[in-house]
Amino acid sequence: WNQDGYPEEVLKKGEFWRERFRYGFPPKQSADWAWIQHMIASTKENGRIGVVIDNGCLFRGGKEKAIRSRIVNDDLLGCVILLPEKLFYNTGAPGAILIFDKNKPPERRGKILFINASEEYEPHPEIRKLNRLGDKNIEKIAKAYREFKDIEGFCRVVSLDEVRENEYNLNVTLYVLPKEEIEEIDIAKEWRELLEIEKSLKQIEEKIENYLRGIGYVSTKEKGI
Secondary structure (H helix, E strand, O other): OOOOOOOHHHHOOOOOHHHHOOOOOOOOOOOHHHHHHHHHHHOOOOOEEEEEEEHHHHOOOHHHHHHHHHHHHOOOEEEEEEOOOOOEOOEOOOEEEEEEEOOOOHHHOOEEEEEEOOOOOEEOOOOOOOEEOOHHHHHHHHHHHHHOOOEOOOEEEEEHHHHHHOOOOOOHHHOOOOOOOOOOOOHHHHHHHHHHHHHHHHHHHHHHHHHHHHOOOOOHHHHOO
């Protein structure tokens, strides 16, 4: 992903450029949406496409935003999955998966499923600096895609109208924030620990007073002040 693009005049030299780039020409500095359009154009009418992309592809402006908006409005995008960080050798940044469906079932039309899988990983068993998607992580993501329903802190079905209101920004965290874990506090245990600390402080205070008395120092308590 994130490869340099080609000037519009170069892309127009291709035999099928009108079919390939019907949603617009990408900027010179990024070919992400050129490759995506090529895949869409090359897929049969009832086909689906899954592509791993750079997160910036989801929200960059200019020509890329224009292409995104047209593809979203054609109701081709079915799912956006935010991946964990440190999955790839060449970057520690998290990537994303876009799933396009050229023939959505009726219940999925006019909607996009956003899945925040940023916490779905396990340490790589061989490469210390990397993470990987474990079997349980993959199954959880796949199940969410199949069921196509909201799960708090993990995934949400979003209408195209909401995406339009957000100016075609497909950043997953805009729609799904990870659920915050609430730490359970054992009040009785915490109270016992507090009493132990107070007891220890009192013992230390008595030791200090005995030491001071031994060197002839009289505390303010003994003076009656």
